[in-house]
Amino acid sequence: MSFDGVFTHAMISELRTKLIGGRVSKISQPYPNEVIITIRANRKNQPLLLSAHSSYARAQITNIPYSNPKTPTNFTMMLRKYLESGQLVAIDQIDNDRIINFSFLTRNELGDEQPLILSLEMMGRYSNCLLVNPTNAKVLDTIKHISSDQNRYRMLIPGATYRQPPAQDKLNPFTDTTDAFKSLLSEFPNKDVLAKELQNRYQGLAGQSSLDLATALHADTKNLDNSWKKFFTQFDTPVPTILSGKKLDFSAIPNVELTTGQSFDSLSEMLDTYYLDKANKDRVQQQGSHLIRVVKNELKKNRGKQKKLEKTLKNTETADLLRVQGELLTTYLHLVKQGMTEISLPNFYDNEKEMTIPLSNQISPSKNAQKYFKKYQKQKNAVIFVNEQLLLNQKEINYLEEIQSEIELAEPKDLPDIKIELQQQGLLKEQKLNKNKKAIKVKLSKPDEYYATDGTLISVGKNNLQNDQLTMKTANKSDIWLHAKNIPGSHVIIHSSDPSDETVTEAANLAAYFSKYRQSASVPVDYIQVKRIKKPNGSKPGFVVYEGQNSTFITPDLQKIMAMRRK
Template sequence: MKVSDKMSFDGSFTHSMRNELASILKTGRVSKINQPYPNELILTIRAQSKNQQLLLSANPTYARVQLTKIPYSNPSVPSNFTMIMRKHLSGAILTDVQQLDNDRVLKFLFTSRNELGDQTELCLNVEIMARHSNIILVDQKTSKVIDAIKHVGSDVNRYRILLPGATYINPPKQDVQNPFTKTSFTDIDQLIEEFPNVQVLADNVRKMIQGLGKDTSLALASYLHKSDQTETNFKNFFSQFDEPKPTLSNIANNKLNFTAFPYPDTAKNTFYSTLSELLDAYYAEKAQRDRVREQGAVLIQVVKKQLKKNRTKLKRLTRDMAETENADAFKIKGEILTTYLNKIQRGMQTIELPNYYDNNAMISISLSNQLSPSENAQRYFKKYQKLKNAVKYLNEQMKLTQQEIDYFENIQSQIELAKPEDLIDIRYELEQGHYLRDHEQHGKKKKAKRQKINKPEEFVSTDGTEILVGKNNLQNERLTMHTADKRETWLHTKNIPGSHVIVRSFNPSEQTLTEAANLAAYFSKARNSAKVPVDYTKVKHIRKPNGAKPGFVIYDSQQTLFIDPSEDIVNKLRK
């Protein structure tokens, strides 16, 4: 499912989010500060006797502010920005959450204590402005920038510098009206009269009213056309942002869109209890894919390079193998020349002789004028022998090259399905296979190190049986060859790259087997296909060939299920 390219997180949605965050977080204390990704900060705030994870994102594509329940992993070494945030905001009390007019700017006001024990007032500004999005910590008393997650110098923006020590200036104010404080509606009446078309009205309303994305302005235009009661329609529309009904909607071209309440002309609406839960549902997979692409860029390039190299090699080997089909023709020519040596004279470049393998039909044979008749015959026998010897070599090379292609297609599939934390295992595997240089150790004396492999993902079947899913080769190998009991059931897509799945039961029910097979099909290269074949057998029937790459196994005594992968089932089974 694709997400919408419309600006759903506009100023009006920000208004609703401000209300939600203020009601939950005000008077809360900051207990943890982490920066799991380059443009995202997570503040853990203890409020109303609960720990809340506040996600502040300046991601160019997915900039937003919300509470999140999606787990994350932190880098081993915190960034300088993280350290500065911890220095100033650890233990700080959130006194208020404010919005700049109806713009996409939220201000989190904190009181804290400096190193001398004096009380300080700080403001964490989150500007949600696509590629210009930023997170800036400002000293309230001096208006000086303490630090920003993205530094902006005068060479980039002359109007406002976002560097430590610079005076913080709000984003440029536009000549638009805040809909939540608007009292006169004569100008709206004029627009309605001038532009009876809803789409054109929406475009012009957006130029006049602050904080309207394309979808919100179109929804407002639809409301304004309901009747001639402009003020009532306008106020009724914006009052819904104060009492939101968080909505995920299907729109055109199989895309999803999120809104604070159901907009007109939307279908298949799904409702959530909070705006933050709505955003978790909307962004979870898409944002994660983006993070994986960003953090796994080097791995993706290595895999693409290896696939291109081996596919090119396989084409060349296949071409060479096709040439060996002429081997028997060389043998026949050598034998014919040997039979008719007395008819060949040195210096001849070609000769026609009867082919006794083809009813004595005449065959033209090229000769070297530098060789004797006997040497010409031997030349054809040598070509024959060379090609025959090449067959064994080419078959072996084609087999090894195809194994490399299968291996890297498998890793490519694993990266596509990976969570950011899974990339650590994949990187380590590529380093161990000498496909990727260990950048951290390059130029230093190598130290023996043992990589800690992440645990497989855990699921629970409908009848309560635990199911484990390996997400990469190292997890697969440890799960199948070291963790699983020989009497447990192992599943894998048939001849398709995918995860190893273990059902932690000696005698699983048919329903559990079907659900485990769904997991195997979903966490494979065939996740978007139908009738995916999934083999299952007891772990005792799994073997790893000597010298095989991590995660590669052979098996027997299997049975096969055919599965239509379902994401809904996967989410239902998650532990």
């Protein structure tokens, strides 16, 4: 089920219960197309996420931590100006469309009451979030500005007259009294065809919703009115579930075809879990595009260098042959005459079989022999040098692959640390200088914190700099260190010298999930006391060595990780 009209209906019911009557206490815009409005309601701060993302547009209460940009956007400043301390008085859906209007009651500069509407339009690439003054129907600001050049019908810029999106010529299934679905059922007995016709006739039904409705109608054709009413009544008391089929999906109601899934207490909690990876990856791709490009180019360059070195090494395989040819010429030098272009000599290394040796007729016989020895020595030296370069270059490739893996596993808040690391390694330009021409010190972000079932604190480093800080400086020597075996991943620290087996398993789950193999069914994880971890001098950030470890195999489980985070 996508975030369609019927899901929007269910979400509005949840938001009304938790937010109506609350007051705006904080407004931030951590990402370009997403705003978070913290509403104080029922003695609790509720972070309301309004996303106008082209792929993940949604409204929900979120518990996922976020970090604010240093400089607020113009849209953020406009929302703060008009909505801070305002009271949320209503949440409404336009028919059964994917449009939610949040009605606020605020006061203007004169102290008079002023109604305002924050409208979230979830329409794919046309998604937007608008602050509107309903008194004069003027747009105060939008998260995406749409000029008349982009849309002649509907201009969405500050000061423009607000117009609703064009109305769909479809029926609202929650208020329809025409019973048109009955004729559709008799006209289209095939369930899949009926689903498409329901989608064409009724507003707010995405593919899965219309198929679920068609299935429900087919299940009880003798009592269609009850089937219809029962289906839509479910959205007033949803059962949030992430479904496990060919691909993960989410639903606000029980699904008769996909019975296996993960249940949640609220729609918002379900969406947090479902979008955790998807939204984070997209945000990281946007905000870390420069870092991704730098690492990708460096990897390409070093992999190309590795191929050239391997080719050079292959060319040195003739070194022993050159040595034998030089020794044969030296031994039988009396047989070599000036001006010869080749000579066949018995090879005492191969049962006296004759070997034909090319010669230069421009130099003397002794210089011909010396020429072969020089080539031999050159290739022998090259073997040592090339092997050293192959080893160094492979280490660089391994390091860059680890950085690439870090970015893939990163959250937006982790990107500044990765940028600092790339600067320290000379892969990016140095940090900006202050007035005294000294590098501006940037404070590293803190490792993520989780809690085991018994309350034990577990820390997770999300990048190499955090890993070094956590393992080599923050952790006690008696703490337990964990890491996915022989693959890029996070350093995980159990802040206990004698953790229970259950705590070790939960920490191993974190180490497996925050590794390159998080999608694998069985990930090997090493664990050992911190005092046995060593960092070689001159090694890359995040690199450590150890021995005497224990190992376990873990299947990463995101649901358990989310539970550990919420404690």
